[in-house]
Amino acid sequence: MSFADTLRGLAANRGLALPPASHPEPLAALPYAVERGLKEDALARFWREQGLPGMPEPLVPARTPRGYRTTSKRRAALGPRGLALTFPGAAPVSRGLSPSALDLPEHQAVYALLIDRLSRPPARALASALNWAIVRGDAGALAVILNVRVFDARVVRAGKQLALELQGAGLGARSAFLYLDPSGSEYYLEARRPAGTLSFKRLFGPDWLQVEVGGVRLRFPPTVFSQVNGAMLGAMAGAAAALLAPLSGCALLDLYCGYGLFALTAGRDAARVTGTDVDGPAIAAARANAAHLGAAHVRFLPGRIDASFLARLRPSPSPEVVLLDPPRQGTQPGVAAALAARKPLRAVHICCGTDEIPREVAAWAEAGYRVARAVPLDLFAGTAGLETMLLLEPGSAAAG
Secondary structure, X not given: OOHHHHHHHHHHHOOOOOOOOOOOOOOOOOOHHHHHHHHHHHHHHHHHHOOOOOOOOOOEOOOOOOOOEOEEEEEEEEEOOEEEEEOOOOOOXXXXXXXXXXXXXXXXXXXXXXXXXXXXXXXXXXXHHEEEEEEEXXXXXXXXXXXXXXXXXXXXHHHHHHHHHHHHOOOOEEEEEEEEOOOOOOOOOOOOOOOOOOOEEEEEOOOOEEEEEOOEEEEEOOOOOOOOEHHHHHHHHHHHHXXXXXXXXXXXXXXXXXXXOOOOOHHHHOOEEEEEEOOHHHHHHHHHHHHHHOOOOEEEEEOOOOHHHHHHOOOOOOOEEEEEXXXXXXXXXXXXXXHHOOOOOEEEEEEOOHHHHHHHHHHHHXXXXXXXXXXXXXXXOOOOOOEEEEEEEEOOXXXX
16 A cells, blocks of 8 residues: 555545545645655555555655745647646646745746736747746745746747746846757656757756755755745755764765765765766756865766666775665665665665655665664655655665
């Protein structure tokens, strides 16, 4: 049984009415104290039912349980009455915006402006070509990204006019972009780019976003992944640092490093840090962040993280500690074994998908590493999602 099914079953037993499973924010109508208790109990039940070792620690609560998303998106559809911006899987509407309890209010204000302007006849070319509308960033520093099926003169002209209106609307939009995705993919910023074609066009503003974590400012391109809950980045970095410690005299291997969030915060006490990621723009941003911070002990390498890549990655002469933060679907087969072969003192494996935890724990156990701690963080309040940090150490698995 999936974690979401476990959670919904427990909610039903407690007389808590939840919307259908397809709803994008199934827990958002609950008081947060009720949601938090439900998630903690559902995770403990899931842990037992899956036969996982030990038990997860208390849930680290969301700092801002509603109105927190610093990356939001809406699927676009142009109809006779104008533009509709809806959640994936939501019931279609003839015009308007799918409401959200989790998006920043400033994001929703931008969507309202997009619906108004792009429903007008002069903007029909852009509205017809629109796959997704995406808003990223905090209040006063928003980036608006329009994922479109085609770049042509009419679309670009309408985009430039919209950019002027965004700049004059006083909504905090600091930049805007067109992003080409002819396939209309569900991966709104990660679709395969068309070869030999201009695929990203800046309409105005800086071509970077910025976060500050523990006094460290980090920049990254608007198409690079960052957690949707910016308010929890400090809690994530702090939890990772606590689990990785002590790092003095150690080399930290940071896999799926993105723009350097953990390498340049939790890794500050390490003797040496190597970060790697398959995303070239993320690696370029990480290198620029390290240079700006004067972090000479940190290096970043591009690479597809699989067993063969890890076998080629030369171990450090210092004792090694590993952190890995893979995408929701988890690691490639063989990654845990390849990492265990490097004999790290400990590893912190971050699981974005709770249902992937049993598979990942089994792979580590087969490679000789046990779960010493499991720290869940409520990064996705209002939804059935959790982020869980697993501390893995050499040795036999603890009793379940």
